[in-house]
Amino acid sequence: MKIVFTATEKGWDAKISKRFGRAEGFSEYDTENKELTWYSNQENKDSEHGVGIQAAQLVVSLNPDVVITGGNFGPKAQQLLSLPNIKLIDEAGEITVREAFQKFKKV
Amino acid sequence: MNEIVVISGKGGTGKTSITSSFVALESQNMVIADCDVDAADMHLITKPEILDQEDFYSGKVAKIDSDNCVQCNQCINVCHFNAISIINNRYVVDPIACEGCSYCYKICPVQTISMKNRLAGEFYISKTRFNNILVHAKLGIAADNSGKLVTKVREEAKDIADEERVDYLLIDASPGIGCPVVAALTGADFVVIVTEPSYSGLHDLSRVLELTKKLKLKTACILNKADINIEIAGKVKEFLNRESIPILAELPYDKKFTEAISKGKTIVEFDNGIIREKIENAWKEIKNKVT
Amino acid sequence: MQVAIASGKGGTGKTTLSVNLSYYLAREFTRDGQKVLLADLDVEEPNSGIFLNGDVTHKEIKYRLVPKWDESLCTLCKRCANICQYNALAFIGISVVIFPELCHSCYLCSDFCPENALPMVRHRMGELIKYKINDSFDFVESRLDIGVEQATPLIKESKKFIEKSKNQYKTIILDSPPGTSCPVIEAVKDVDLVILVTEPTPFGLYDLKLAVDTMRELNKKFAVVINKYGIGNNDIDNYCKDNDIQIIGKIPHMQTAASLYSGGKILIDKIPEIQKEISTIANNLQNIIIKS
DSSP states (O other): OEEEEEESSSSTTSBBOSOSTTOSEEEEEETTTTEEEEEEOHHHHTOSSOHHHHHHHHHHHTOOSEEEOSSOOOHHHHHHHTTTTOEEEOOOOSOBHHHHHHHHHHO | OEEEEEEOSSTTSSHHHHHHHHHHHHGGGEEEEEOOGGGOOHHHHHOOEEEEEEEEEEEEEEEEOTTTOOOOOHHHHHOTTOOEEEETTEEEEOTTTOOOOOHHHHHOTTOOEEEEEEEEEEEEEEEOTTSOEEEEEEEOTTOOOOSHHHHHHHHHHHHHHHHHTOSEEEEEOOSSSSHHHHHHHTTOSEEEEEEOSSHHHHHHHHHHHHHHHHTTOOEEEEETTTTSOHHHHHHHHHHHHHTTOOEEEEOOOOTHHHHHHHTTOOHHHHOOSHHHHHHHHHHHHHHHHHO | OEEEEEOSSTTSSHHHHHHHHHHHHHHHSOOTTOEEEEEEOOTTSOOGGGGOOOEEEEEEEEEEEEEOOOTTTOOOOOHHHHHOTTOOEEEETTEEEEOTTTOOOOOHHHHHOTTOOOOEEEEEEEEEEEEEEETTEEEEEEEEOTTOOOOHHHHHHHHHHHHHTGGGEEEEEEEOOSSSSHHHHHHHTTOSEEEEEEOSSHHHHHHHHHHHHHHHHTTOOEEEEEEEETBSOSHHHHHHHHTTOOEEEEEEOOHHHHHHHHTTOOSTTTOHHHHHHHHHHHHHHHHHHHHO
């Protein structure tokens, strides 16, 4: 299974980002090979229109099963992410990627 | 930290008078975002000292280097914004009409068109005379108020509010229901609509309310100039009651509002009577409702 | 003659002036079947209609063109999503999703699609209604649908509609949206004169300066009307004098006006002082137009 977290920087101890479209980047955890990979969102983050759309395209291309963010997915991002049937978890709060993963494992 | 947005359906309802009063009342425990970037007035009353300033770029604009232009006319043919014309035998882009789609840039056979970043305004972080931080901006002439500048003002203010650990982020939104308003409202904890008892006020109030309902935001209302038309004030109240929107205050039509503005003061600094009391109570109630 | 009525900020009396001036011009400055047209182009919050009663003579839904994805033709080359400057197209898995509210109708994706899989189709943005108020006065109102984010395309379409019947009217008054951004630019484009409405307060002055800068940038001929004259201070008078800006009218501040306005009433029928000032503005307008 692949889980994607919105994050402020790379690594397990980074904070979960409260924004989706304007998140600094995305950490992807693959439960098969137990690797955490970082994808920067810098290029999308600063564009003027449709940041959520750009970010959603990046995330969907990673083919995840679950996406977790600290705040809300925007309406446009949410529309796109739900097309390939990805499980979306929002309002995770101000916690680290590690804490978010622990919390997620319990549900 | 709580995000409170003050908004009005139409202009001239006294939104800035009321917002600036909240600023004066709460002082240091607040960061303010003036998201009404089209007509940012908050600084006229809060007289801020600018701490930081930067240019704001948004979107692109086409530029033709006429030295290499072969005058094939393809750019003019493909532009759906009529932004390219021939002046003194040269092909020229009207930067006001150009929407930056880059069609001309893509089609030019001799690659003599380039896409430049568009300077869309200025962005400021300031300290007001009430010692709180005000984030504001000035949109350039003919710039597209796409919501990007509003989002930037709002997010920058939010970051500062988080860093400074203040309890309130106060957002002054522009009137209307378009994208700058949506950008200002998204994610708010509480929305205060300032309205007046006129048919246009009532009409615009219902449009704004439709929007806050759609975004599922907690909303209350301040009825300003409540006594200019008792009959319509009744209709506004009836409407709000039906929609289950509480009224935080009913303020009288009073020339003190204009006098205060003319002296560069907030109404709560200028008036010590009933107006001040009502605004103070409204602010207290807002604080109770968000926590 | 086409005159746009604009202001840097809302609530200065743009609609009051538009409605009362149009009404007055229709009553006093028309003869032998001449007519006046008022068009409310403040499409986000059209309010002129509140003051006017008439019969609907025409109604149309307004559309603009946006691409539509034809799945059967698409080869998933992604060129459209890469080329769009507004991120209005997204490429998700094996489908293209289009966001009409972000699209500027530039045709780039549609024309560059090698398979013609993105034809441009109509997309509803609002409604235009034309009313007959009386024999010498017509009124057009354009209204943006809730949730539609771009006002400029609807203003552009409404102006095209007005342009078609332009010759029927002696005077056309355009109630413009407030501010200095794209919708205003579109509204004042091609008019003979812009009237900037302001009020004598520091807010009014600041917003007037922004509006004046905009008109100068656009090379537009403009003049100022001060509303609620008598409150606040003389800073507007002084500013206009120092900058050679003509003030063509000063509508006095009266609480009865605020009260009548709030009830959706035409002011010139009820308040002689305001009728007098509207008549001054109307005469000044004629003089400016004759001169140019």
